Amino acid sequence: MKLNRHNYKSKILGAAVGFGLVLALQPAFAQSEDYPSKPVNYIIVFNAGGASDIAARMQQKYFEEENGMPAVVQYMPGGGGAQGWSRLNNMEPDGYTIMGTNLPHNVLQPMAGDVGYETEDITTVNFFQYTPNIIAVAADSEFETLQQLIDHAKENPGAVTFSGSGSRSGDEVMKARFDQISGVTTTYIPFSGTSPASAALLGHQVTASVTYTTEAVNQSDNIRVLAVAAEERLSSLPDAPTFKELGFDLVGGAYRGVGVPKDTPEELRQAVSDAISRISANAKFRSEMSEAGFVPIDIPYSKVEAFIVDQKEIYQSVEEPLGLTSN
Amino acid sequence: MEILGYLLNALTPSNLMLALCGVVLGTIIGALPGLSATMAVAVLVPFTFTMDPASGLVMLGAIYTSSLYGGAFAAILVNTPGTPSAIATTFDGFPMARRGDGALAITIATIASVVGGVVGVTLLLLLAPPLAKIALQFGPAEYFWLAILGLTIVSALSAGNQLKGLTAALLGLALSLVGVATVGGDVRLTFGNSNLVSGVNIIAGLIGIYCIPVLLDLVMSRDPHLQPATERGGFRLCEAGSTIIRDKVNLIRSSILGTLIGILPGAGGSIASLVTYAEARRASSDSKSFGKGNPSGIIATESANNATVGGGFVPTLVLGIPGTPPDAIILGALMVQGIKVGPTLFVEQAPITYTFIFGLLIATLFMLPVGLIIGRFAFRAISSIPKAALVPAIAFLTVAGSYAIQNSISDTVIMFVLGCFAWVMKSFSYPISPIALGLVLGSIAEQGFVQSYLIGQAQGDVLGRFFHGPISLALVALILLGLLYPTFKKLINRRGNTSRQGNDI
Numbered sequence: 001m002k003l004n005r006h007n008y009k010s011k012i013l014g015a016a017v018g019f020g021l022v023l024a025l026q027p028a029f030a031q032s033e034d035y036p037s038k039p040v041n042y043i044i045v046f047n048a049g050g051a052s053d054i055a056a057r058m059q060q061k062y063f064e065e066e067n068g069m070p071a072v073v074q075y076m077p078g079g080g081g082a083q084g085w086s087r088l089n090n091m092e093p094d095g096y097t098i099m100g101t102n103l104p105h106n107v108l109q110p111m112a113g114d115v116g117y118e119t120e121d122i123t124t125v126n127f128f129q130y131t132p133n134i135i136a137v138a139a140d141s142e143f144e145t146l147q148q149l150i151d152h153a154k155e156n157p158g159a160v161t162f163s164g165s166g167s168r169s170g171d172e173v174m175k176a177r178f179d180q181i182s183g184v185t186t187t188y189i190p191f192s193g194t195s196p197a198s199a200a201l202l203g204h205q206v207t208a209s210v211t212y213t214t215e216a217v218n219q220s221d222n223i224r225v226l227a228v229a230a231e232e233r234l235s236s237l238p239d240a241p242t243f244k245e246l247g248f249d250l251v252g253g254a255y256r257g258v259g260v261p262k263d264t265p266e267e268l269r270q271a272v273s274d275a276i277s278r279i280s281a282n283a284k285f286r287s288e289m290s291e292a293g294f295v296p297i298d299i300p301y302s303k304v305e306a307f308i309v310d311q312k313e314i315y316q317s318v319e320e321p322l323g324l325t326s327n
Numbered sequence: 328m329e330i331l332g333y334l335l336n337a338l339t340p341s342n343l344m345l346a347l348c349g350v351v352l353g354t355i356i357g358a359l360p361g362l363s364a365t366m367a368v369a370v371l372v373p374f375t376f377t378m379d380p381a382s383g384l385v386m387l388g389a390i391y392t393s394s395l396y397g398g399a400f401a402a403i404l405v406n407t408p409g410t411p412s413a414i415a416t417t418f419d420g421f422p423m424a425r426r427g428d429g430a431l432a433i434t435i436a437t438i439a440s441v442v443g444g445v446v447g448v449t450l451l452l453l454l455a456p457p458l459a460k461i462a463l464q465f466g467p468a469e470y471f472w473l474a475i476l477g478l479t480i481v482s483a484l485s486a487g488n489q490l491k492g493l494t495a496a497l498l499g500l501a502l503s504l505v506g507v508a509t510v511g512g513d514v515r516l517t518f519g520n521s522n523l524v525s526g527v528n529i530i531a532g533l534i535g536i537y538c539i540p541v542l543l544d545l546v547m548s549r550d551p552h553l554q555p556a557t558e559r560g561g562f563r564l565c566e567a568g569s570t571i572i573r574d575k576v577n578l579i580r581s582s583i584l585g586t587l588i589g590i591l592p593g594a595g596g597s598i599a600s601l602v603t604y605a606e607a608r609r610a611s612s613d614s615k616s617f618g619k620g621n622p623s624g625i626i627a628t629e630s631a632n633n634a635t636v637g638g639g640f641v642p643t644l645v646l647g648i649p650g651t652p653p654d655a656i657i658l659g660a661l662m663v664q665g666i667k668v669g670p671t672l673f674v675e676q677a678p679i680t681y682t683f684i685f686g687l688l689i690a691t692l693f694m695l696p697v698g699l700i701i702g703r704f705a706f707r708a709i710s711s712i713p714k715a716a717l718v719p720a721i722a723f724l725t726v727a728g729s730y731a732i733q734n735s736i737s738d739t740v741i742m743f744v745l746g747c748f749a750w751v752m753k754s755f756s757y758p759i760s761p762i763a764l765g766l767v768l769g770s771i772a773e774q775g776f777v778q779s780y781l782i783g784q785a786q787g788d789v790l791g792r793f794f795h796g797p798i799s800l801a802l803v804a805l806i807l808l809g810l811l812y813p814t815f816k817k818l819i820n821r822r823g824n825t826s827r828q829g830n831d832i
Contacts, residue, residue: 048369049659078525113514116521167512187785203463218647
């Protein structure tokens with residue numbers, strides 16, 4: 001991977017020596033203007049079939065239609081995504097290698113310990129969707145409303161168990177925020193992914209589950225959604241109330257974006273962001289995303305930084321319950 | 328008989344061609360160590376987006392089931408599991424190949440895989456919704472005990488020196504701890520090396536542990552890798568058939584057990600074949616010859632791992648909870664196609680669902696001719712090829728295979744280091760399969776344990792959580808039986824002998 005960078009550098013150096021500095025800079029501008037002029041490698045740091053992959057596949061469907069060139073989805077799974085993210089900056093900063101990024105993963109993983117990258121190493125140029133967290137119970141659960149669950153948790157501190165995907169993950173953040181905001185103490189049980197967490201819910205191994213709207217769409221009749229952490233009700237889950245409706249100011253979930261290696265020039269970062277925004281503006285793409293339980297958003301490059309700062313504040317508010325302060 | 332109409336759907340020439348291509352491709356991919364079923368399915372997924380959903384699924388299913396089967400080739404001929412679910416096939420497959428019975432071993436593996444696959448798919452076709460309910464009964468405690476049950480095979484694998492076997496198993500368990508913990512999120516045993524953050528990749532570890540010692544032994548000894556085929560050439564189909572018919576109880580038990588374990592999301596082919604192997608060995612009247620080239624071992628593992636395919640689709644299709652990693656990918660492909668899985672799938676999407684299941688059945692049957700032809704060729708090639716060509720070829724595959732898992736050179740380094748280590752251990756006569764078992768089963772056991780512990784703590788009854796249901800208790804009983812059976816048998820034999828001696832006098 002390091003070699004690639006050196007190759008790139010020596011290519012640039014050769015070009016500069018051969019054609020002069022002006023000519024060498026020229027391609028960078030031309031590159032961003034007619035971007036993309038060849039297929040774009042879109043790296044997903046999770047396994048195929050996961051929510052990140054499904055969202056990327058939906059983008060891929062419209063990538064060529066909107067941008068004239070196809071995107072090629074590749075996978076680099078491992079370490080909950082850390083493996084791929086720790087390599088992002090060793091890749092070609094030419095705009096043709098882009099990588100799916102994720103909040104809160106990119107903030108929480110480096111906080112937990114040395115995972116090979118720091119939050120600042122990830123240059124996200126566009127957030128295109130978020131998947132709101134939900135609190136759900138099995139369809140035959142005794143809890144019909146969120147308030148019933150809260151009352152039960154207040155009477156039995158610690159006894160209510162939530163299954164969720166992973167430790168120090170978006171799910172655990174949401175569970176900790178829920179505890180804080182509703183004044184209860186519950187127990188979080190981490191599973192190796194969203195599916196095993198749902199299996200534990202359906203099998204009545206746990207009281208409830210912190211999961212995502214996509215899983216609620218997927219499981220439809222098997223589970224009852226008590227609350228959705230979105231601004232407003234989702235068209236895919238019309239009967240599920242939002243936390244806000246129920247009086248809790250709780251909005252959040254997994255925010256998925258597209259990142260580039262840190263040496264990518266500003267113009268090119270903007271060009272990549274524009275390419276993603278064009279797909280996000282496609283009505284068919286938006287409706288397909290909504291149907292699957294995602295919420296399409298469009299946070300372009302100019303607004304990414306402020307957005308990350310806001311999100312970080314939220315994560316820092318639950319550092320203590322997640323055991324992150326000791327690190 | 329609407330369902331038979333779907334069978335005809337699956338039988339269109341283009342679907343048959345796709346299934347056949349899938350089987351040929353899958354068998355070869357499975358046979359190459361490092362290229363796993365998961366990878367094969369993941370690579371193929373984008374191509375199916377342009378296909379008609381049912382046809383795409385038929386091809387994905389064909390690749391998936393045949394690559395699990397293909398894993399047996401490398402296991403039998405090179406002593407390296409081509410896929411993790413073929414670990415236990417090496418136990419008896421390679422000893423058979425060594426003594427010149429490679430063709431027989433492959434034919435037996437082929438028939439067993441086909442039967443196991445057919446049993447799994449048939450149960451999927453007929454009993455999916457009730458079986459999915461069983462899957463949900465399996466909680467963290469049950470997974471913990473299942474993984475422990477799998478680990479009890481260590482005692483069988485280390486006959487003669489239990490201490491060395493246990494040491495190797497503990498080493499494997501330690502390897503499974505490396506990296507970010509799924510449960511808890513702590514970074515463990517990485518020694519500050521960020522390459523170890525994602526842990527020891529199971530496939531890279533298996534390639535190292537099994538392949539490198541084989542390679543080094545090949546270079547250091549004068550013996551040929553495999554005894555050339557005995558004069559009884561060909562597929563030895565009749566011989567294989569009669570062996571299997573004699574062992575039909577084992578075959579059926581292993582197929583059903585494989586299906587049942589396949590239904591459990593989070594278990595999968597490797598644990599299925601290991602547990603089935605242990606059960607086959609325990610039930611056999613000739614358990615001593617297991618591990619020395621007993622065909623019953625191959626029958627058990629190969630029928631079980633292909634049975635997990637049908638089983639794994641039960642929770643995938645009925646609950647939307649993938650049973651195995653390749654199922655997760657296929658589930659994702661379904662969602663991209665706009666097909667909603669769940670209990671209604673069998674009604675609302677009946678044409679696609681049933682075409683897919685029948686396609687899987689047809690693909691499983693295709694494995695018989697395809698496997699026999701490829702297998703015969705592979706055995707001939709590997710047993711007749713000079714060592715000077717075989718060694719570099721396998722060496723290339725170990726490097727390429729371990730790199731290809733996640734395009735990561737650090738996996739190759741881990742593979743190589745573990746391999747050299749395994750060779751050293753082997754030369755001090757430590758058994759190496761327990762390392763693999765620890766690596767594969769460690770994380771399942773750990774997650775199950777911690778989750779049960781946390782849930783138990785929340786409920787104020789930790790111990791009760793581990794022994795709370797009939798399934799847990801049954802698994803604990805099987806574990807105790809497996810551990811104590813040899814001692815019991817000895818006691819009974821001794822008593823039998825003394826009483827007989829008494830009679831003699």
